Amino acid sequence: MTYDPVLYSRMLTELTFAFHIIFATVGVGIPIMIAFAEWSGIKRNDPYYLLLARRWARGFVITVAVGVVTGTAIGLQLSLLWPSFMRVAGQAIALPLFMETFAFFFEAIFLGIYLYTWDRFRKPITHFLLSIPVMLGSSASAFFITTVNAFMNTPQGFKLNNGSITDIKPLIAMFNPATPTKVAHVLSSAYMTSAFVLAAIAGAALLKKRESLYHRKALKLTMIAALIFSITTALIGDLSGKFLAKYQPEKLAAAEWHFETARQVPLVLGGILTEDHKIKYGLKIPFALSILAHDNPNSEVKGLNETPVAERPPLIVHYYFDSMVTIGIFLTVLSMASVWMVYKLKSVQYPSWLLKLIVLSGPLAIIGIELGWIYAEVGRQPWILRGYMKTVHGATTSTHVDLMLLLFCILYVAIGLTLVKVLRKMFKNSDVQEELKSRGIEGGPAQ
Known part of the structure; x- marks a missing residue:
């Protein structure tokens, strides 16, 4: 196999982002859930919710530490693996990169204060207020870094003359056309994912201890949040489709295997694409792609044939898009069923089949x-910078990226295993019933 620095650079960057995005997502979403739990505890004078906030906060600190390590790796790899891209685009996006670091430090400072001031205020609401800058800091961090990615999709705020960047306008570059939908989608999906992760933990505990009132309250709170954020994410996803139709039509067309510009275009789920661009075994929803793109079943949707072959996205993205949408629909329906069971059926206990789906x-x-x-x-x-620089032109020419890939693989495996061990030990040695008793709370059967 011929050594290809571009291929290895892409593999290493993809590996790092795939690992980091887990911790970045919970790093943005968990503070919201902690605040929900503490607010519910204060409002209802319910110690169970306050204990939820305490325990979630302890686990959150560990994930933040891992997020810092992987986030640092991304910054390092941007400079080492993509020097040509950073030389051209780095000046235009320097502002959000700097502000992302500032937002993280802002979050870290108040997170430390929040953790070490439990029970130190006469009014509990004072401690809750400290969670607000933690939430703002984590969400702001996501906002700033997402504007960088948005810039890569719809670059503006600069001029490129003979490979040199001039006339830089940082705010225009930062607030590009992709920023609103990308930022909104990243934030809402992070909140949604964090709610489902915490719900899965509570669901697994309830499968073992069906009578646990603490875990039932945890599940109720997380599934309500999951429903709210699932619906929000779906609505923003619709706006994202309209953004793609206007600014990146080739990306939307590739996702739907739509080749010829036409009206009344169906949305295709699944299927197999033949060599002559025919779709077999796919489920076609009439007019759905036209509606997604322009809110009009008769609207025209640009086909992939309008884009030069050398500039077309890989057609495999169809499966990524379909799988993402399918998972989103499933999670939304699941959260609806869970909330409906609690409020409409007044169910005391969740059935085992529902708990297993929640764990999933x-x-x-x-x-x-x-x-x-x-x-x-x-x-x-x-494209690495759409319309300006292709990925192959932005990568390093170093002959040692394969070694870096191996070393980072070992690093991420070590970090992942350590994280699991630390979290398991932390909560295994911190039994819920013992904590309840230590705070004068009876953790008996759910009533």
Whole structure:
């Protein structure tokens, strides 16, 4: 096999992002859930919810530490693996990169204060207020770094003359056309995923201890949040489709295997694409792609044949897109069923089949995030900076990227195993019933 630095650079970057995005997602979403739990505890004078907030906060700190390591690796790899890209685009996106670091430090400072001031205020609401800057810092960090990715999809705010970047306008570059939908989708999906991950943990505990009131309250809170954010993510996803139809039509067309510009275009789920661009075994939803693109079943949707062959995204993105959408629909329906069972049926206990699906929802939500990111990045190919620089021209020419890939694989395996061991030990040695008793709470059967 011929050594290809571009291929290895892409593999290493993809590996790092795939690993980092898990911790980045929960790093953005968990603070929201912690705040929900503490607010519910204060409002209802319910110590169970307050204990939820305490325990979630302890686990959150560990994931933040891992997120810092992987985030640092991304910064390092941008400079080492993509020097030509950073030389051209780095100046235009320097502002959000700097602000992302500032937002993280802002979050870290208040997270430390939040963790070490439990029970130190006369009014519990004072401690809750400290969670607000933690939430703002984590979400702001996601906002700034997402604007960088948005810039790569719809670059503006600079001029490129003979390979040199001039007339830089950082704010215009930062607030590009992709920023609103990308930022909104990243934030809402992070909140949704975190809710499902915490719900899966509570569901697994309830499968073992069906009478646990603590875990039932945890599941109720997380599934309500999951429903809210699932619906929000779906609505923003619709806006993202309209953005793609206007600014990146080739990306939308590749996702739907839509080749000829036409009206009343169906949306295709699944299927197999033949060599002559015929779709077999796919489920076609009439008019759906025209509606997604322009809110009009008679609207015209640009086909992939309008794009030069050398600039078309890989057609495999169809499966990434379909899988992401399918997972999103499943999670939304599941959260609806869970909330309906609690409020409409007044069910005391969740049935085992529902708990098993809820346990499955955590990993599925993470997979959905991964698939969405892969679609976003692979769907932009062959561009690293759309319309200005192709990926092959932005990568390093170093002959040692394969060694870096091996070393980072070992690093991520070590970090992952250590994280699992630390979290298991932390919560195994911190029994819920013991904590309840230590705070004067009876953790008896659910009533």
